[in-house]
Amino acid sequence: MVKLPNISQIPISRLIIHALLILAILVVSFPLIYTFIVSTQSLPQATRLPPNLVPGSSMIENYGKAWAQANLGRIMLNSGVMSLGVTIGKITVASFTAFSIVYFNPPGAGFIFFMTLLTLMMPIPVRLMPTYQVISSFGWVDTYFAITLPYFVSATGTFLLRQFFKTVPQDLVDAARVDGANPLRFFVQILLPLSRTNIAALFVILFIWTWNQYLWPLIITSSEAMRVIQLGIGFMIPKGGTGLPPWNTIMAAVVIAVLPPLLILLIMQKEFVKGLIEPEK
Amino acid sequence: MINFDKVQKWFGSFDSSLLAYLFALPQLAVISIFFIYPTALSLRSSLFRSVPFRGLVEFIGIRNFIDLLTSSSYHQSLMVSAIFALSVTIIGVGVSLVLATLTDRIAKFAGFYRAALIWPYAISPTIAGVVWGFLFHPTYGVVSYYSPIRIDWLSNGWQALFLLVVAATWRQLGYNIAFYVAGLQSIPQSLEEAAVVDGANGWQRFWRITFPMLTPITFFLLTMNFIYASFRTFGMVHALTGGGPAGFTNILIYKVYTNGFIDLKLGYSAAQSVMLLVFVAGISWFQFRYTERRVAYR
Numbered sequence: 001m002v003k004l005p006n007i008s009q010i011p012i013s014r015l016i017i018h019a020l021l022i023l024a025i026l027v028v029s030f031p032l033i034y035t036f037i038v039s040t041q042s043l044p045q046a047t048r049l050p051p052n053l054v055p056g057s058s059m060i061e062n063y064g065k066a067w068a069q070a071n072l073g074r075i076m077l078n079s080g081v082m083s084l085g086v087t088i089g090k091i092t093v094a095s096f097t098a099f100s101i102v103y104f105n106p107p108g109a110g111f112i113f114f115m116t117l118l119t120l121m122m123p124i125p126v127r128l129m130p131t132y133q134v135i136s137s138f139g140w141v142d143t144y145f146a147i148t149l150p151y152f153v154s155a156t157g158t159f160l161l162r163q164f165f166k167t168v169p170q171d172l173v174d175a176a177r178v179d180g181a182n183p184l185r186f187f188v189q190i191l192l193p194l195s196r197t198n199i200a201a202l203f204v205i206l207f208i209w210t211w212n213q214y215l216w217p218l219i220i221t222s223s224e225a226m227r228v229i230q231l232g233i234g235f236m237i238p239k240g241g242t243g244l245p246p247w248n249t250i251m252a253a254v255v256i257a258v259l260p261p262l263l264i265l266l267i268m269q270k271e272f273v274k275g276l277i278e279p280e281k
Numbered sequence: 282m283i284n285f286d287k288v289q290k291w292f293g294s295f296d297s298s299l300l301a302y303l304f305a306l307p308q309l310a311v312i313s314i315f316f317i318y319p320t321a322l323s324l325r326s327s328l329f330r331s332v333p334f335r336g337l338v339e340f341i342g343i344r345n346f347i348d349l350l351t352s353s354s355y356h357q358s359l360m361v362s363a364i365f366a367l368s369v370t371i372i373g374v375g376v377s378l379v380l381a382t383l384t385d386r387i388a389k390f391a392g393f394y395r396a397a398l399i400w401p402y403a404i405s406p407t408i409a410g411v412v413w414g415f416l417f418h419p420t421y422g423v424v425s426y427y428s429p430i431r432i433d434w435l436s437n438g439w440q441a442l443f444l445l446v447v448a449a450t451w452r453q454l455g456y457n458i459a460f461y462v463a464g465l466q467s468i469p470q471s472l473e474e475a476a477v478v479d480g481a482n483g484w485q486r487f488w489r490i491t492f493p494m495l496t497p498i499t500f501f502l503l504t505m506n507f508i509y510a511s512f513r514t515f516g517m518v519h520a521l522t523g524g525g526p527a528g529f530t531n532i533l534i535y536k537v538y539t540n541g542f543i544d545l546k547l548g549y550s551a552a553q554s555v556m557l558l559v560f561v562a563g564i565s566w567f568q569f570r571y572t573e574r575r576v577a578y579r
Binding site: 230 | 297298300301302303304305307308309311312314315316317318319320322323326380383384386387389390394395396397398399400401402403404405406407408411412413414415416420421422423426451454459462463466483508512515516519520521533534537538541542547550551554555557558561562565
């Protein structure tokens with residue numbers, strides 16, 4: 001075995017790398033650390049010049065105010081329902097499709113796959129008005145259906161799972177058949193557990209993606225009771241107007257809004273990175 | 282718990298290709314109802330003159346497209362979108378490649394550094410916009426306070442665009458770094474060892490091995506970042522600049538939205554949707570062609 005990292009045998013260059021990385025982390029993290037600090041300050045502290053980096057003592061007050069004023073309880077619930085619904089829906093539908101394509105390979109499987117890839121060319125702005133009309137014709141405007149069902153397709157998910165299913169050894173399928181397992185049992189009890197790393201990576205990507213949706217919920221929901229968190233934050237920002245906006249309360253709401261996706265990312269980071277690479281052959 | 286034996290009986294009455302279509306049905310239904318059909322409607326609406334509150338009133342062929350392509354506000358929107366998306370893509374992918382490679386060259390704390398660099402990925406484009414908007418706030422912002430030039434993105438168009446580039450790039454760094462880290466981990470150890478044996482220094486190792494091996498991921502990320510900057514940054518524009526000042530942040534998706542849902546010009550907005558479809562198709566085609574030719578291995 002060759003001793004590998006030759007560059008880090010030189011202490012100086014290793015030090016430089018550490019210094020560069022620490023600097024990068026400080027720059028990358030600063031906006032959020034500062035956001036958190038502002039969320040603990042009183043309004044005069046938050047808007048004092050020069051800006052100060054000392055946490056204030058108004059944390060509980062600010063978070064309470066943000067929670068009550070922006071109706072965050074309801075809004076976070078809506079975002080939670082939407083994100084979990086869409087993530088689970090996308091993964092379920094995509095795994096069904098990948099299962100069908102790989103294990104049954106029916107006539108037209110190529111067409112199904114082609115249609116799926118085609119959706120990549122049709123982000124919401126390409127079909128903004130008509131999708132609204134479709135939802136409206138179902139009578140679903142301003143409902144949970146409107147902010148979940150239209151999302152129930154994932155080209156990435158279908159592609160990733162199809163690639164993975166192809167690597168599952170044929171022996172396993174044969175063994176399951178000999179044991180008298182039907183296709184559904186094979187799918188639920190063997191295939192899905194084997195795919196858990198990929199599914200975990202998909203879960204992280206799709207949950208964060210859905211939690212952060214803005215344009216579609218803006219168009220398709222109208223009542224405050226159906227508002228999702230991104231819109232809630234967007235509406236807190238003053239447009240032009242005069243007077244001093246409550247930045248400390250806004251930043252408290254921002255911290256609350258960031259927590260769920262951030263926790264999921266931090267907890268599942270290893271699976272996230274591992275599941276990104278497509279399995280070889 | 283599902284009773285699989287009951288299901289077995291039920292499924293037994295289907296032949297296997299029927300079963301296959303049954304599994305593919307949910308996806309096909311969603312694609313047809315919420316993707317293909319609305320896109321077809323966009324294509325149709327783009328050929329009609331529309332009147333607010335009365336809908337499509339008259340078939341006018343490609344008039345909407347002629348109006349669009351000769352409108353100076355569309356030219357500006359195209360220009361601004363190109364500057365925005367290209368800046369976000371090139372800066373974001375470049376910086377991420379450097380940072381991911383650096384974490385790959387050290388043994389200690391590499392995991393911690395990666396986690397600390399990946400986490401902004403959890404933040405939405407909207408919130409990234411709000412946070413950076415506050416840092417650059419003309420009166421209270423830290424950046425504005427210490428900046429040598431006067432910051433006023435509420436009236437200075439270039440500064441507003443710059444602010445959006447910074448926020449959008451920052452938000453996407455975590456995504457890019459995660460993919461590069463995954464890619465770096467999949468480079469065979471033996472290749473690097475061989476290079477070390479041959480006496481390659483760190484710099485040579487990067488350009489001769491790491492960079493070429495990462496080419497497919499780089500192309501993937503260039504495309505994904507371009508699409509991200511073009512289509513997923515609506516929230517930061519809507520919450521922060523509203524397309525202004527003077528149209529400097531009026532990127533294509535924001536214009537589709539305002540022309541369609543605020544001005545209620547259905548046909549005109551649909552024509553812009555169709556133009557976006559052409560762009561995405563072009564990007565996809567480019568990626569398909571170009572990645573096949575430039576990929577360094579396989």
